[in-house]
Amino acid sequence: MAAAALEERRWREPEDEAAADWAWSWGAGTDGQLGNGGFDDHHLPQPLLLPTRCRGRVSFVAGGGAHAIALTSDGEVFTWGRGTHGQLGHGNLDNIPHPKLVKFLENHTITCVSAGWNHSGFATDSGQLFMCGDGSFGQLGTGDNLSRNFPFEVAYFNGRYIEKLAFGMRHSLVLLKDNSVYGFGSARRGQVGKCVSRNQKTDNVPKLIDGFPNCKIVNIYANGDHSAAVDESGHLYIWGRPLIGEDDDDQPRRILPSLSVSQVALGWHHALVLSAGELYTLGVYRHQKCDLPGSGNVLVQQSNTRATSSSHDRSSSLSMLETVPFIDGEHVVQIASGTEHSALVTDKGSVFTWGWGEHGQLGLGDTSDHVAPQRVDIGDNGQRMSGSLAVYCGSGFTVAVKLP
Amino acid sequence: MSAYDEVEIEDMEWNAELKAYTYPCPCGDLFQITLDDLRLGEEIARCPSCSLFLTVVYNAEDFADAKEPTTQKPSPSPVAVA
Secondary structure (H helix, E strand, O other), rough: OHHHHHHHHHHHOOOOOHHHHEEEEEEEEOOOOEEEEEEEEEEEEEEEEOOOOHHOEEEEEEEEHHHHHEEOOOOOEEEEEOOOOOOOOOOOOOEEEEEEEEEHOOOOEEEEEEEOEEEEEEEEEOOOOOEEEEOOOOOOOOOOOOOOOEEEEHHHHHHOEEEEEEEOOOOEEEEEOOOOOOEEEEEEOOOOOOOOOOOOOOOEEEOOOOOOOOOOOEEEEEEEOEEEEEEEOOOOEEOOOOOOOOOOEEEEEEOOOOEEEEEEEEEEEEEEEOOOOOEEEEEOOOOOOOOOOOOOOOOOOOOOOOOOOOOOHHHHHHOEEOOOOOOOOOOOEEEEEEOOEEEEEEEOOEEEEEEEOOOOOOOOOOOOOEEEEEOOOOOOOOOOOOOOOOEEEOOOEOOOOOOO | OOEEEEEEEEOEEEEEEOEEEEOOOOOOEEEEEEEEHOOOOOOOOEEOOOOOEEEEEEEEEHHHOOOHHHHHHOOOOOOOOO
């Protein structure tokens, strides 16, 4: 205990003061996932205690169920939040309320990270894949269902080059340099592709996901039991639990053929799609206690997403592609999605959030839900930061980081 | 308010510490339903941290005399690899 306290002090002393104005977090915090030193929810942006030397160098933050991974432009990795399954990679099962360097990876240059519900992955500049955390669904790809509390190299990919990672609740997707997509972990909803037998529930050995047309895949996405990929022409493919329609799909299927998709963000029941500067949502927010605007009595009607006969119910979700209403004069440059909330950054450097707000994950100072994007005051004293922010989401929390 | 989602019992994980079947809640915590609840035919799994709840799909007969699962799944016993 004393050693831990000492370590914390040593870690924090030189770093704390300047941390306030370049990295923030808000929302659910009881497992330390806000990285602000505490274990409480916060409804307004809090300073995220990344070391000052990371300022302007954070290139990506992956948010999991209740943990997060920050990657710097020179390949360092910090983790914080829930550590119950070893997902922080520090060799123990502790929850940690502040970002901590993953020492195990010090001699590697990490280029890509992803976080699932309770698992984490790290790809190196030499194409290796390291995994840690919950392996009970085979989501570590190690050929067994064991959990690991230090990063563990996935031998299956020896000699191959891992380019991108995208993890869902209990599954993992990887994109290789040779343009193949592999999946492992829970196979219940088709999220890791076709299974040998119908009864197979998990796959702990990586398996090629085929069914893509002859095209270069440039990005992969996962959250909940959903999987998605985008090719170089902006074609969007989805598989796994359905975002539209009723049936699980174990094969990538191209949707929204009229769009040229540049970014995708998946939730547990919805997706955001950015195409030619227009932002669309697909699916529904399941948490919804009020109907979407224009669909009836907002005060009285509690939207039952299973049984409602409004135009927003699931059976009519083929027409669920909706344009997100947005402010004139600002353009969406980046999007992110938690389980049931969404976030975006505009070219003027403003952060907007909407969706489920019960844990303060919208950062608006309360726990209200919002159907339309709301501007977040991240404590920059009203100064807009000229497109220099990035926003990321974990399940019930949000992170914003100033870019160089 | 309606259920957040519907989940089959086989997709839930037995948590020996909580003595409950659990499933991830979108807030980051876990939906939970105890064996006693299941024996009584309860269908709702609640999250202790938020207002959401799940409908659990299971065969009541299977749980009428159910005992605590012992090794329903390999328990998450992290392996240290140096």
